[in-house]
Amino acid sequence: MLLELRGVSQRFGGLQAVADLSMTVAPGSIHGLIGPNGAGKSTVFNLITGVIPLTAGEILFKRERISGLRSAEICRRGIARTFQATALFREYTVLQNVLVGAHRLAAPGLGPALLWSASYRERERRARERGHALLKSLGLGAVASQVAGQLPNRDQKALALAMALATGAELVILDEPLAGLTDQEKAETTAVLRRLREQSLTVLLVEHDMKAVMGVCDTVTVLDHGVRIAEGTPREIQTNAAVIEAYLGAEEPGA
Amino acid sequence: MERRAAAPVAGVGLIALAAATLPLITRDSYYLDVATTILMNLTLTMSFRLQVSTGQINMAHISFMGIGAYASALLVTRVGLSFWATLWLGALVAALLAVPIGSVALRVSGPYYFLITFAFSEVVRLFFNNFFEGLFGGPSGLVGIPKPGRLLGLVFDGKPALYGLMAVLCLIVVVALVRLDYSRFGLTAGAIRQADLVAETLGVNVFRYKLTAFVLGSFVAGLAGVFFAHFRQVLHSSDFGLEPMVLLVVFTVIGGTGSVWGPVIGTIVMTLASELLRELHHYEILVFGAVLILTMLFAPEGLVALSGAARRRLRRLRGRAPAQAGAGLAP
Known part of the structure; x- marks a missing residue:
């Protein structure tokens, strides 16, 4: 496994943003992280890239512990990221x-x-x-x-x-790479991501566009209230009862 | 990018030419005094803006000038070292002290950093004023500091010789800092100023960069301090207090901190203005305050950006898109 989260938790005061999260990202894959608003997706990204410290657990990259390192050092080891509000x-x-x-x-x-x-x-x-x-x-x-x-x-x-x-970087972490793009532009971006995967780059992304996520990802992890509720191929996720439950009243995955 | 390669050579050449021409035009000691002050101020503002370029407003910058000045004065008068040794030793003392102080202050940023460095500068000033009176001279100042003396058969005690010495020191500093600004160091520093978190996640150790700028800037300030001590031959703690620090900020900001040339323009214009306003005594700072406010309102990127702004406006009038936005200060 390229990236491994083991029992990662993050607590802001009384708010449990991420609770005992474990997940792995396989090398050369496009891995989606989805969930309703406030599920803790961006927090997970901030934890992986060392922007905020974790309260419990550990994160391994290429079998080496990276949790607790400076962001610059984590980048040096091969993880780069983008930000939700495009930061340039x-x-x-x-x-x-x-x-x-x-x-x-x-x-x-x-x-x-x-x-x-x-x-x-x-x-x-x-x-x-x-x-x-x-x-x-x-x-x-x-x-x-x-x-x-x-x-x-x-x-x-x-x-x-x-x-x-x-x-x-060997692993790039993209926070909503498709937000605000037209359908045409989304298609172009997902084509770029597929091409990067062919060059054996690993991509972990947060995205709200379910159609695009299901189309481009090899594996999808679903978070709700900071807890992992499902993980699998897009097909498995689309039929998962817990996922549909979490999204009820919001938007249906694959819709 | 090509334009960037020509500008530093032309700019440094122009400063060198101006510095070399002045003694040919006049030998009047007053004008040489003003010119020497401009060059001394320039080393200070250039090194201050090096720190600003990484997004830190170091209100203790003048203190490191003071540390260099007192260190050299004492090493010469008490230890008996030569000025030519203490010139570098004094600067080195300032740089060495900057390492622990910067390491602590740079744990925070923004207004907190501003306040911590401001508090430190007051501590240094009070230390020189109230402690070890036998050593630092207390409120009446440290007197009897000798002039630089001879080097390679030249005697550095007259105004022209001291001017020449300061010009050489200043040019070394200008060449080094301009080169840095146009290098990857400058690129990274500007990135930190614009978005430090993004820079950090792209692999830039923001803390180390800021500390490097802090220490190097303190070294240069210390160098200016050593010269100041042996040029004026008297040191008072108030020489390194709030008022000269504020003037340092005003000089730099009015010139513009977004460009390495900003402090050059700001220092020349404002040092001359300060001489013209000498009659006003303490009201001088009132005028500077007004000028600073006007600059912030009408030319927030400083005097140096005015020509660029005019060019852009002209281009827009001609109906062409602006090619390059001015790089302004975002502290």
């Missing part, structure tokens, strides 16, 4: 955003920057090339020198994904 460096150009994502693979630190050595310039040049190639592959080649804050929603979403990929 709005004043920077699209290419600069991706270059920040390539932080670890470039030449960070004070010494190389001050000395301006040949190897520093070479690494930066390569980072730039890789950045351009990555942008092109995600359909952002034409807007590389535009300011990120002025891009349309679709391009901002794609850029957030590009930044996560630029870190060289």
